[in-house]
Amino acid sequence: MNPILVSVLSMGLLALAFAAILAVVNRKLAVQEDPRVEAVLEALPGANCGACGSASCRDMAERIVKGDAEPGACPVGGTESARRIAEILGLGEVEVVEKVAVVHCGATSEQKVKVAEYRGVKTCSAANLLGGEYACRYGCLGYGDCVRACGFGAIYMADGRPKVDVERCTGCGKCVQACPRGIITLEPYDRKRGETIFVACNNPDRAPAVRRVCEVGCIGCRMCARTSDNGAFYMDGNLAKVDYGKVYESGNWDEVVEKCPRKIIRMERAA
Amino acid sequence: MELLLIFVAAVLTNNFVLHYFLGICPFLGVSSRMETAVGMGLAVIFVMTLTATVTWLIYHHILVRFGLPFLEYVTFILVIASLVQIVEMFLRRFSPELYRALGIYLPLITTNCSILGLALFMVLREYDFIEGLVFGIGAGIGFTLVLTIMAGIREELAFADLPRAFRGAPITLITAGILALAFMGFSGLIRV
Numbered sequence: 536m537n538p539i540l541v542s543v544l545s546m547g548l549l550a551l552a553f554a555a556i557l558a559v560v561n562r563k564l565a566v567q568e569d570p571r572v573e574a575v576l577e578a579l580p581g582a583n584c585g586a587c588g589s590a591s592c593r594d595m596a597e598r599i600v601k602g603d604a605e606p607g608a609c610p611v612g613g614t615e616s617a618r619r620i621a622e623i624l625g626l627g628e629v630e631v632v633e634k635v636a637v638v639h640c641g642a643t644s645e646q647k648v649k650v651a652e653y654r655g656v657k658t659c660s661a662a663n664l665l666g667g668e669y670a671c672r673y674g675c676l677g678y679g680d681c682v683r684a685c686g687f688g689a690i691y692m693a694d695g696r697p698k699v700d701v702e703r704c705t706g707c708g709k710c711v712q713a714c715p716r717g718i719i720t721l722e723p724y725d726r727k728r729g730e731t732i733f734v735a736c737n738n739p740d741r742a743p744a745v746r747r748v749c750e751v752g753c754i755g756c757r758m759c760a761r762t763s764d765n766g767a768f769y770m771d772g773n774l775a776k777v778d779y780g781k782v783y784e785s786g787n788w789d790e791v792v793e794k795c796p797r798k799i800i801r802m803e804r805a806a
Numbered sequence: 807m808e809l810l811l812i813f814v815a816a817v818l819t820n821n822f823v824l825h826y827f828l829g830i831c832p833f834l835g836v837s838s839r840m841e842t843a844v845g846m847g848l849a850v851i852f853v854m855t856l857t858a859t860v861t862w863l864i865y866h867h868i869l870v871r872f873g874l875p876f877l878e879y880v881t882f883i884l885v886i887a888s889l890v891q892i893v894e895m896f897l898r899r900f901s902p903e904l905y906r907a908l909g910i911y912l913p914l915i916t917t918n919c920s921i922l923g924l925a926l927f928m929v930l931r932e933y934d935f936i937e938g939l940v941f942g943i944g945a946g947i948g949f950t951l952v953l954t955i956m957a958g959i960r961e962e963l964a965f966a967d968l969p970r971a972f973r974g975a976p977i978t979l980i981t982a983g984i985l986a987l988a989f990m991g992f993s994g995l996i997r998v
Contacts, residue, residue: 538873538874541872541873541874542874542877545868545869545872545874545877546877546880546881546884549864549868549881549884550884553884553885553888556888556892557888557891557892560891560892560895560896561895564895564896564898564899565899566898566899566902591906593906656967657967
């Protein structure tokens with residue numbers, strides 16, 4: 536027999552046999568899937584960062600389609616993704632406030648008073664168990680757990696403290712969870728002006744105690760609260776806070792920034 | 807006795823991953839977590855066992871009978887691809903979590919050289935049907951064993967304070983190398 540003919544025939548028949556088996560199995564093991572899940576998944580960022588609390592973007596898509604989560608539940612996708620998802624599901628307009636991470640500690644390693652030498656595992660969570668190297672019990676430990684937690688490369692260490700690249704930050708909140716001292720929070724970001732305003736201190740102690748541990752800690756002088764024209768800054772005990780509902784409407788916040796004697800009302804600008 | 811030797815050889819002394827360096831891609835790709843490593847291992851055991859039996863039958867009853875052993879590569883790949891497809895559908899239906907966790911590595915079992923290697927070794931060493939079956943199970947178990955050992959080590963390594971240059975792939979490759987050295991210790995056990 537002609538070997539070419541035999542090869543073609545036998546291979547063809549084998550392929551056919553396997554194709555038949557696959558077809559049967561495919562029919563038997565078919566998975567019913569809502570096509571909208573796939574569409575919603577397309578509209579999500581696909582970073583699988585876990586910031587929404589779901590294990591993956593697919594998981595999130597399934598929850599959104601089922602109605603267990605809002606279209607804007609993805610903190611990374613922001614308004615644009617929420618709009619597309621709402622369109623897919625036939626829902627109305629949605630508005631999402633964009634947030635970025637801000638670090639409530641602005642002291643460089645020279646500005647903080649060092650009281651110990653730490654030689655343990657070089658992570659903030661480990662160092663925090665012993666209190667870290669610095670006298671301030673509220674400030675940044677400086678080992679960069681937040682930098683490692685960030686899936687978008689939006690946090691970097693500069694002079695011993697983390698800085699946020701507001702253009703890259705998606706507001707996913709991973710760093711917020713990573714920081715054992717809770718000095719990172721998510722705050723509204725003014726996309727028009729491309730900046731966030733925040734108080735770079737987290738120390739609620741009174742002025743003498745703050746002065747002992749840090750050169751740039753908030754001393755509770757109330758200058759910002761008095762200067763602001765619309766009450767966008769207020770005091771929470773001895774610590775200045777920003778009222779984000781008002782601050783971007785404020786007319787004179789640059790004056791507030793200027794007048795702060797410790798220079799800790801700061802802005803993070805898009806480059 | 808002969809069967810036991812084939813089995814032990816496939817698991818330990820001539821382990822597919824650490825002795826022949828076959829199937830390195832999933833070995834490095836899915837060994838970062840124990841859960842996925844075990845899932846992948848089970849999938850590979852399944853595919854290897856089925857491949858061994860099906861390719862043996864096809865090789866001896868079709869290819870040899872019609873004088874077509876030169877078609878072995880094409881045929882084996884065809885068999886493997888179909889089997890992996892079935893495994894994939896099966897997992898997708900019954901364990902969507904594992905299906906997602908394995909991701910691209912599941913369809914990549916198709917191009918996993920250890921599976922093709924298994925089929926070719928079987929022909930080369932002229933195993934009979936039962937021997938081939940045992941060889942397939944052994945090779946699969948060997949793969950799973952190494953994968954889980956590696957996953958266990960890598961789970962511990964994730965918390966180690968490594969120099970920056972060694973983090974990620976470099977330390978994984980070094981670990982794999984040391985593991986291969988350790989498995990060299992078995993080599994005097996059996997001669998294949």
